[in-house]
Amino acid sequence: MIISFTRIDPSGGDHDALIEFMTRNEFPFHGCPRPGAADVEASISKGAYRDEDNDSFWIDHSEVGRIGFFRLEDLSDDAPLFDLRLDGPFRGRGLGVHTLNAATHHVFSTMPSVNRFEGQTREDNTAMRKTFVRCGWLKEAHYREGWPVDGGAPLASVAYSILRRDWETGQTTTFAWDDLTT
Template sequence: MEITYEPFEPAHAERLAAFLSGDTWPFHGADVVGEAEARRWVAEGRYDGPDNRAFWITVAGERAGLIRLMDLCDPTPLFDLRIRAGYRGRGLGGAAVVWLTGYVFTGFPDVRRIEGTTRQDNAAMRRAFRRGGYVKEAHHRGAWPSSDGRLHDAVGYAVLRDDWISGTTTPADWDDEPGAGDR
């Protein structure tokens, strides 16, 4: 399967609106995005500009997904990843995380780490993070509301530039709470 990554351009606003409103996104803030809302996001510069970039994920010429990079002027940018329902479960997410990590660390020398967050129950995205060398660094209880009103736990992952360069992962120190055993 040949995967390519094509830069989003403001001229793609209508395609982006159709992409976002034409599928459901169960592990995002809203399962459904309206076309008008997507157009507003483009107009606000969320997908193109000095601090934000987006890339279409294409498979055999079809737009299968979208990567959105945010806070690129910061030493710790974030990203959002959306894979269309018909393409989920094929490894596109993991491949996209590997690609975007290389893109950011190669093109932005001041970036020290890259972060991403997902719902705890999004097993596919959690596998994609691990495939890209990301380490779980945060667990936020009841922090992610879903469209049905339920609260889900959110988990945060990051990769360090030094780990990416060396091909290793540095685990987070989860047992650093002073006096935790003294309860």
């Protein structure tokens, strides 16, 4: 099984498919869980899918075809973040792990200046958090009440990352949380 990434042209050939993907799916752990066509159009117009900081891709699986959407963010920094959204029928099948591993390979093998690859998710997104851990990413922060929730109490935002050397060696570098005695 091979996962590959096909670059999205948000205002050209992929415009309609991008709107269709975003409006057909639900994203319960994102700030906008049910985007409408106007929301996606607005994001396209402001460059959220492709500009100097962002680049977006379809996720293609060698056996089952197109399984989702992937975006790199903060590309003008040397520590990009990402947004990963599997298509509904392909969630719950462990494909997140294969996709994140392939994305990590893509980033470190094509972007020589990048030393850290980062991601954040909401504390209750267990599927994503397990995906991070299974891919060798390390939890580095738990921002208490850092994720506003519409109509509810804020939740924590949990931050993970992988270092280039972790990817190269397959060994996650750890650190001591309680490294200061008071």
